[in-house]
Amino acid sequence: MSAKVVVSKRRNVNRQAIFLITLWPFPEDFFLSDPELKSKVPLEYLSHKEKYEEAVRKACLLFRKVIQLQNEGKGGMDNFREVLGGQLGSAILPDGNPITLHYVMFIPTLMGQGTIEQQAEWIQKAWNCDIIGTYAQTELGHGTFIRGLETVAKYDPKTEEFVLHSPTLTAYKWWPGGLGHSANYAVVVAQLYTQGKCHGIHPFVVQLRDEETHEPLPGIKIGEIGCKLGMNSTNNGYLGFDNVRIPRNYMLMKNSQVLPDGTYVKSPSSKLTYGTMIFVRVVLVQDAATYLKKASIIATRYSAIRHQSQIKPDQPEPQILDYVTQQYKLFPNIASCFAFQYAATWLWDTYNNITEELETGQLDNLPELHATACVLKAVSTADAAQGVEMLRLACGGHGYMTASNLPSTYGLVTAMCTYEGENTVLLLQTARFLVKMWQNKTNVYKLPTMKYLATALNRATPFEKSVEWVIAALQKTAAGKIDLANRHLNERVAKGQSYEDAWNNTSIELVSAAEVHGRTIIVEQFYNTVQGYKSRVSKELGTVLEQLLQLYAVNAALRCTGDFLRFTEVLGKDITVLQTWLEELLSQIRPNAVGLVDSFDMRDEILSSALGCYDGNVYERLFNEAQKSPLNAEPVNKSYNLYLKPFIKAQL
Numbered sequence: 001m002s003a004k005v006v007v008s009k010r011r012n013v014n015r016q017a018i019f020l021i022t023l024w025p026f027p028e029d030f031f032l033s034d035p036e037l038k039s040k041v042p043l044e045y046l047s048h049k050e051k052y053e054e055a056v057r058k059a060c061l062l063f064r065k066v067i068q069l070q071n072e073g074k075g076g077m078d079n080f081r082e083v084l085g086g087q088l089g090s091a092i093l094p095d096g097n098p099i100t101l102h103y104v105m106f107i108p109t110l111m112g113q114g115t116i117e118q119q120a121e122w123i124q125k126a127w128n129c130d131i132i133g134t135y136a137q138t139e140l141g142h143g144t145f146i147r148g149l150e151t152v153a154k155y156d157p158k159t160e161e162f163v164l165h166s167p168t169l170t171a172y173k174w175w176p177g178g179l180g181h182s183a184n185y186a187v188v189v190a191q192l193y194t195q196g197k198c199h200g201i202h203p204f205v206v207q208l209r210d211e212e213t214h215e216p217l218p219g220i221k222i223g224e225i226g227c228k229l230g231m232n233s234t235n236n237g238y239l240g241f242d243n244v245r246i247p248r249n250y251m252l253m254k255n256s257q258v259l260p261d262g263t264y265v266k267s268p269s270s271k272l273t274y275g276t277m278i279f280v281r282v283v284l285v286q287d288a289a290t291y292l293k294k295a296s297i298i299a300t301r302y303s304a305i306r307h308q309s310q311i312k313p314d315q316p317e318p319q320i321l322d323y324v325t326q327q328y329k330l331f332p333n334i335a336s337c338f339a340f341q342y343a344a345t346w347l348w349d350t351y352n353n354i355t356e357e358l359e360t361g362q363l364d365n366l367p368e369l370h371a372t373a374c375v376l377k378a379v380s381t382a383d384a385a386q387g388v389e390m391l392r393l394a395c396g397g398h399g400y401m402t403a404s405n406l407p408s409t410y411g412l413v414t415a416m417c418t419y420e421g422e423n424t425v426l427l428l429q430t431a432r433f434l435v436k437m438w439q440n441k442t443n444v445y446k447l448p449t450m451k452y453l454a455t456a457l458n459r460a461t462p463f464e465k466s467v468e469w470v471i472a473a474l475q476k477t478a479a480g481k482i483d484l485a486n487r488h489l490n491e492r493v494a495k496g497q498s499y500e501d502a503w504n505n506t507s508i509e510l511v512s513a514a515e516v517h518g519r520t521i522i523v524e525q526f527y528n529t530v531q532g533y534k535s536r537v538s539k540e541l542g543t544v545l546e547q548l549l550q551l552y553a554v555n556a557a558l559r560c561t562g563d564f565l566r567f568t569e570v571l572g573k574d575i576t577v578l579q580t581w582l583e584e585l586l587s588q589i590r591p592n593a594v595g596l597v598d599s600f601d602m603r604d605e606i607l608s609s610a611l612g613c614y615d616g617n618v619y620e621r622l623f624n625e626a627q628k629s630p631l632n633a634e635p636v637n638k639s640y641n642l643y644l645k646p647f648i649k650a651q652l
């Protein structure tokens with residue numbers, strides 16, 4: 001079976017978008033009812049090697065089923081999004097999918113960086129899974145600073161080939177998913193040398209393994225990097241080159257080219273090479289929402305089941321959902337699920353519009369897209385990771401059980417804070433653009449996400465108990481922080497520091513300013529979405545959405561209390577009003593809490609959690625899961641006679 005993909009001869013429409021938009025309801029049952037997609041033994045009781053082998057088995061079946069759907073006309077490339085994302089994908093492969101990178105980065109890079117001819121050559125093979133690829137950019141010595149990558153690709157005009165080489169151990173590619181034992185091709189990001197000159201990093205398609213035997217090809221040193229905090233079946237690998245030759249046309253040449261004689265043709269922008277990273281950052285905002293939804297469902301349902309302690313001495317033990325501190329752990333995270341979902345949808349649309357522009361050579365909006373993708377990826381993944389950990393803690397000891405699926409969910413979501421751009425580094429990228437716009441405000445009104453910078457600093461924002469005030473206060477605070485950071489930059493330069501040193505010495509403030517800017521965007525998008533829905537949904541639903549919006553906004557405001565006091569007219573007494581407002585909202589949301597998480601519509605098989613099941617039979621499920629431990633297969637383990645008994649006897 002092969003998936004038919006027509007490579008558009010017209011404009012290179014943004015097929016990455018088609019690849020990931022959902023056109024019709026996804027047939028979850030087709031996957032979840034397949035017994036072959038269930039593990040016979042809980043993964044936690046398999047060895048590292050067995051986990052990987054089981055993951056490859058399931059991943060191949062998963063994608064075979066997606067291609068079957070596609071060939072039956074029941075969904076296009078959008079189905080891949082469903083099986084790759086944090087919902088179904090992480091339910092079937094909770095420890096990571098060794099083939100994810102083939103679909104999430106290898107194919108999108110071929111689409112985004114390859115010429116039409118190269119796409120015609122490679123994309124069909126990739127969609128047919130005749131080849132399995134990954135995206136090999138990060139090295140042992142460099143992940144963030146990609147201009148410092150050490151892998152070299154030297155052009156040899158005599159043979160019209162590139163020679164790939166890893167000059168040092170730190171040049172070894174390190175981390176790419178599926179690289180260890182799964183992929184047989186990779187997009188390799190390497191420093192391009194031709195005619196004795198280095199032209200910076202460029203993407204190259206490299207065959208790693210024989211397509212029949214899967215043996216590593218000559219000059220290829222390859223393997224797996226070992227155990228990690230989570231995602232232990234993702235098969236993250238290492239890759240070293242010892243003068244490996246590839247044909248000239250294996251360099252992806254949509255943006256820049258090397259001619260047969262070695263002449264280098266520059267790209268319209270060196271940053272177009274970075275396009276795949278923007279694409280994945282945009283997609284990750286949705287995944288942050290998905291993982292946070294999963295943990296919110298589990299913890300909220302468990303909090304409705306769990307009875308503990310007493311609020312009044314003569315009363316039975318209440319649901320822990322009735323403790324206000326518990327509500328404070330749960331409900332802001334539920335509100336964040338909606339906030340990140342709406343921000344993800346808006347960012348996805350923005351990404352598609354701007355990527356269309358890029359196809360016509362219009363690069364004007366790329367910097368703002370880069371800055372926005374960076375800050376929304378950083379804020380959403382950091383908040384989602386913090387939220388999942390808070391929700392795990394909200395479940396007490398049972399939240400620490402693997403059977404709760406909260407530890408595994410944490411392992412998946414916290415990785416997002418690092419991959420696809422470490423969050424601090426991305427916030428600094430956003431800060432770089434904010435300061436640039438601050439220093440030259442003439443065009444800032446053209447930037448949808450930053451036009452507030454033109455007026456916010458000098459606009460009066462007298463306190464009022466409204467979301468509109470919170471947005472205005474966040475904007476004023478962001479503007480104030482950027483203005484202050486910029487002044488400190490200038491003061492440092494005036495004292496004789498280089499701009500780079502001044503930047504580094506001001507970077508704590510810059511990161512903080514970018515973060516507030518990101519939160520401003522998220523609250524604004526939540527507000528705009530709810531305003532748009534209100535006229536189209538029932539009064540009751542509109543009320544609940546408004547409560548969630550207010551809760552997200554007031555919680556964002558309370559996280560910024562110190563800065564609000566520095567940069568807005570707010571007073572201490574107003575902060576007390578915000579606190580009371582938050583507590584009122586927790587009480588208003590309490591009756592709908594379980595209904596709200598049910599609305600995320602994740603089946604038990606997706607949640608994979610003894611604590612989060614729809615029927616609430618938590619204790620029976622925990623106990624049944626415990627029976628699956630191999631240790632419970634026999635009443636006395638052999639270690640008693642081997643070690644314990646002699647030890648005890650020796651002490652007598």
Ligand SMILES: CCCCCCCCC/C=C/C(=O)SCCNC(=O)CCNC(=O)[C@H](O)C(C)(C)COP(=O)(O)OP(=O)(O)OC[C@H]1O[C@@H](n2cnc3c(N)ncnc32)[C@H](O)[C@@H]1OP(=O)(O)O
Nearest residue numbers: 084085104137143144145146147271274277370419420421
């Ligand atoms: C389905 C779900 C499953 C989801 C499943 C997902 C699985 C994913 C698995 C993980 C995969 C990976 O991690 S893949 C590897 C990911 N690695 C990364 O993300 C590396 C992060 N580092 C970087 O991106 C770069 O090094 C960065 C930090 C931006 C610095 O780059 P440079 O040094 O080249 O740039 P700077 O000198 O800082 O800035 C120069 C200019 O370039 C601009 N610029 C920088 N990056 C840009 C970009 N991407 N696009 C446009 N413009 C950019 C800046 O704004 C500056 O503009 P001016 O101000 O105008 O000059």
Ligand SMILES: Cc1cc2nc3c(=O)[nH]c(=O)nc-3n(C[C@H](O)[C@H](O)[C@H](O)COP(=O)(O)OP(=O)(O)OC[C@H]3O[C@@H](n4cnc5c(N)ncnc54)[C@H](O)[C@@H]3O)c2cc1C
Nearest residue numbers: 135136137138142143144175176177415419420421422424
């Ligand atoms: C689960 C997982 C999967 C991954 N999959 C892939 C993959 O498929 N393909 C791939 O190519 N890569 C992959 N990566 C690698 C990932 O992209 C890098 O880990 C990430 O880019 C961070 O780079 P680093 O690890 O070198 O950290 P570093 O950049 O060394 O960061 C370490 C610390 O230094 C700080 N720092 C670095 N630069 C700066 C700066 N300029 N200013 C201030 N602070 C700075 C960071 O903030 C951080 O605190 C994966 C990583 C993980 C965890």
